[in-house]
Amino acid sequence: MSKMSQTTFAEILEAADCLPLEEQEDLINILQNRLRDRRRAEKIRDVQEAQKEYAEGKCQPVTPEQLMEQILS
Numbered sequence: 001m002s003k004m005s006q007t008t009f010a011e012i013l014e015a016a017d018c019l020p021l022e023e024q025e026d027l028i029n030i031l032q033n034r035l036r037d038r039r040r041a042e043k044i045r046d047v048q049e050a051q052k053e054y055a056e057g058k059c060q061p062v063t064p065e066q067l068m069e070q071i072l073s
Contacts, residue, residue, distance in 0.1 A: 016027060053059050062070070 016024060019027065050059070054061075
């Protein structure tokens with residue numbers, strides 16, 4: 001287990017509070033960018049998985065009306 005995984009959320013917040021304001025802003029920007037990149041990567045994986053399932057015949061295209069019918073039934 002690495003040292004970072006043993007660090008609690010509260011300890012991280014406390015450490016961030018000790019940083020100068022400019023470094024706190026940099027930390028926020030870095031974390032926002034990392035989150036955006038992770039979300040983008042998740043979306044890419046989801047699209048690739050859907051394309052693979054479609055190519056394997058595991059799903060079929062439907063119209064919005066058919067989809068709503070399935071959801072409401």
